[in-house]
Amino acid sequence: MTDADDQLPQTLDEARAESTRLTDLIVGARDAYYGRDAEIVDDQTYDGWMRRLEALERTFPEVQGQDSPTLSVGAAQGSMFAPVEHAERMLSLDNVFSTDELAEWCAKTQSAAGRAVRWLLELKIDGLAISLRYEHGVLVSAATRGDGRVGEDVTVNAAQVTGIPSRLAGSGHPPLVEVRGEVYIPVAAFDELNALQARLRERVIAGGLARGGGDEEKLTRSAARRFPAFANPRNAASGGLRQQLDKKNGMELEAGKARLASLRLLVHGIGAWPSPPVASQSEVYGVLAEWGLPTSPSFRTSDDIDGVSAFVGYYGEHRHDVEHEIDGVVVKVDDLALHDELGATSRAPRWAIAYKYPPEQVNTTLLDIVVSVGRTGRVTPFAVMAPARVAGSVVRQATLHNQEVVVAKGVLIGDTVVLRKAGDVxxxxxxxxxxxxxxxERAFVMPTHCPECGALLAPAKEGDIDVRCPNTRACPAQVRGRVEHIGSRGALDIEALGEVTAAALTQPSVPAEPPLRTEAGLFELTLDELVPIEVVVRDAETGEPKLDDETGEPVKRAPFRRNPTTAEKKEGLTGPQPSAQALTLLEELEKAKTKELWRFLVALSIRHVGPVAARALAQWFGSIAAIRAAVRDELAAVEGVGGIIADSLIEWFAVDWHREIVERWERAGARMEIPGHPGPGAAVAAGGVLEGLTVVATGTLEGYTREGAQEAIIAAGGKAASSVSKKTDFVAAGPGAGSKLAKAEDLGVRIIDAAQFKILVEQGPAALDALAPDAG
DNA sequence: CACCCTCGAGTTCA
DNA sequence: CTCGAGGGTG
Incomplete structure (x- = not known):
């Protein structure tokens, strides 16, 4: 007896094995009950299996197939559609998840067949299975899969779908034939559909406001409910086929019609067909095509395993070159006689298998929506989810940006949500x-007070969506964030000052005060201060302090000290010794004191002053003191700096404890000036081979780090931009380049490789042209 | 008033 | 790396 609450499997493979076993049990029991009127298990046992399967699928969403019993049962209940019995059972397919398993299946099937097998290869469309019943060439019903035996009657909508003929072409049709296929929405049409939903939402809001409907937030919510963004093409297709258009009117009708119009069909098999006139599945496709039914243009046949692997490999690389989403490849035995010989299990034929690509989209449970406080005090809601493997890694969290995005996405805490990796990352x-x-499920409510320090949250200014924690100086989250930011690559680039160290330095280290209450004391840290620090170890998943199994006390760690070695003990050293981490931190802090001026500016966390504005300011003024002394107009005179950034700087320097940061850093030896700089307004050292040119570096450029490439561009007098636009002159792209490369191709911007980049920054564009006059 | 660009945030992997 | 937000510039 399996209980839902028993320990769940630890690995995906175990989970898969168990879910397959449970699915077989459940489907077997259900088939017996519905099909043969025989009850082979009691209700309690059956419910137990279902609950266990649900629990498994919550934890390992990727084991949940499209045809999982947990989905079909829920969907069938409460359906408004009449049941239709399939003449021939609508089976699903067994799955394999690796090429090894696939090869194994092929070998097994080959030997069961006892003769050479020709394989039929086709794409597994991520859509909605449908069965079309034609009698003497006339469509009499269209049904969803349902439980495999009985589906839902969707004939009225199906008749409207492009590609579903009401009458088959040609003549001499059999008295009865069931055609099986997949209804889907092409990716492009899906994007258009979501754009339409967004327009309708806006129309609802605008209309409501015009009528004096007041409360914009309420209108936004209602618009999101009436015209939600569709999570993926499959859901949109499923809903599109099962909607009841006759009960809709106005904008809903418009949306519903558009949804129906975006549906397409591809057929991939036959159910009942007493005596087909051909001997193979591929020939069946020929007949179906002659009847005017849409067959896939991408199926192939192969006489050997190598052809199978090649097909799987090719579409693994070219998943997105097909007009519809695919979640795998279906391998079938082509010979129809072998279909009969091999037969089927209770739920899947033995002559076909689905190879599933690693999913790029999975379902998982939205356990909670919580907020984080960033270094600027901005409060950001993010989704906490049951761990889900998607596109090759396990994901637990994802940002939701702000309240409006939460509402627009329409997610509630407790929902099953669709998760993906944007740009695969x-x-x-x-x-x-x-x-x-x-x-x-319940709606997310934005907290009114800071979760870290309890301060009242408010927008920075009227009309802002973002809310911020105003407790800039003392909010632990903000101080921790700023200290971490100082160590980051874009600022002072201090090795050993990362997330963990920043937390250790700023959180109250039991039982004493934290060594740093603000970043002002960063350069005054001493070994004596570091060594005693103890941090509470927190669970990576829950964030709760870890408790010792025996004492029940919180587990602590002392990152900055170690026990003396035996050699040291012999020399008479008894107490704790500073750890390597402590020594590195102090060394790196020492090195940081002489870093470039702009890095210090970035490290101060002044609003709107990032690396670009900081460089411009540093170059113009030459020292922090000069920037501090400047008035608004002088600041705004700098290229790339306008009134707002100027105000932001002036406001920042007006705060006592901000000035204290600068003063204490300087007193500790930080060099916050450019040595030999002639003073404010000094002519920018112009010239350089890249003067006036904008270059974007992306991907891995051999011989350069990401920063190194930018430095090289700037050192040569060029502008190192972070995004590609039509103003960009060159895009240097290495392996791993993503959307920027695509955009460059799109805009016709000249693309160069690492070797050409080296020439460009060392000798200028002319040398590049001399070398390869036909490039670009 | 369009654009284009930078900032800031969360997140994961080599 | 990607997104939203919002600043700067022509």
Missing amino acids: IPEVLGPVVELRDGT
Whole structure:
């Protein structure tokens, strides 16, 4: 007896094995119950299996197939559509998740067949399975899969779908044939559909405001409910086929029609067809095409395993070159006679298998929405999710940007949400799976007070969406964030001053005061101060302090000290010794004192002053003192600095404890000036081979680090921009270049490689042209 | 008033 | 790396 609350498997493979086992049990029991009127298990056991499977799928969303019983049961209940019994059971496919498993399956099937097998290879469309019943060439019903035996009647909508003929072409059609296929929305049409939803939302809001409907937030919420952004093409297709247009009107009708119009069909098989006139599946496709049914243009056949691997490999690389989303490849035995010989299990044929690519989108549970406080005090809500493996890594969190984005995405705490990696890197919550709600979900409410220090949160100025914690000086989150920022690469680049060290230096180290209450004392740290520091170890997932198993006391760690070695003890050293980390930190702080002026400016966390503005200011004024002494107009005269940044600087220097930071850093030996700089307004050292040119570096450029490439551009007198625009003159792209390369191609910006980049920054564009006059 | 650009934030991996 | 927000510039 398996209980839902038992220990869940630790690995994905175990989870997969168990979920397959449970699915077989559940489907078997359900088939027996519905199909043969036989009850093979009691209700309690059946419920137990379902709950266990649900628990598994919550923890390992990737094991949940499109045809999981947890989905079909929920969907079938409360359906407004009439049931339709399939003439031939609509089976699903068994899955494999690696090429090894696939090769194994092929070998096994080959030997079961007892003769040479021709493989039929096709793409597995991420859509909605449908069965079309034609009698004497006339469409009589269209049904979803349902539980495989009985589906939902969606004939009325299906008749409207592009590619579903009401009458088959040609003549001599069999009295009965069931055509199986996949209804989907092309990726491009999906994007348009979401754009339409967004326009309709805006229309609702604008209309409401014009009518004096007042409360914009309420209107936004209602608009998001009426015209939600669709999480993915499959959900949009599923809903599109199952909507009840006759009950809609006005804008909802418009949206519904657009949704229906975006649906497409591709057929990939037959259900009932008593005596097909051909001997292979690929020939079946020929017949279906003659009947006017849309077949996939991308299927292939292969007589050997190498062809199978090549097909899988090719589409692994070219997933996005197809007009629809694909989640894998289907490998079938082509010979129809072998289909009969090999037969089927209770839920899947033995003559076909689905190879699944690692999912780029998965479902997971939104456990909570919590907020974080950044170094500037900005409060950002982010999603806390059940761990989910997506595009090759496990994701637990994703930013939700601000309250409005939370509302616009329409997610509620407790929802099953669709998760992906934007650009294959950044986790992003796309939206909720509304169909899986059970009523226990609740809306996110933005906190009114800072979760770290309790201060009242407020927008920085009227009309801002972002709210901020005003407790700049003492809010632990802000101090920690600023100290960490000082150590970051874009600022003073202090090795050993990262997230963990910043936290250790600023959090109250039991039982004493934190060594740093603000960043002012950073350069005054001594070994004596560092060594005693103890930090409470927190659980990576929950953020709760870890407790010792025996004593129940919080576990502490002392990152800056170690026990003396035996050799040291012999020399009479008994007490704790400073750790390597402590020594590195102090060395690096010492080195940081003579870094470039602009780095200090960035390190001060002045609003709107990032590396670019800081460089311009540093170059113009030559010292922090000169910047501090400047008036608004003098600051705004600097290129790239306007009134707002000027105000921001003046406001910053007007604060006592801000000036104290600068003073104490200087007193500790920080050199906050450019040696030999002639004073404010000095002519910018012009010239250089790249003067007037804007260059963007992206990807890995051999011989340069990311910063090194930017330094090289600036050193040569060029502008190192961070994004590609039509003003960009060159894009230096190495392996791993992403969207910037694509954008450069789009805009026709000249693209160069690492070797050409080296020539460009050392000798200028002319040398590049002399070398390769036909490039670009 | 368009653009284009920078800032700031969260997140993961080599 | 990507996004939203908002500043700067022509």
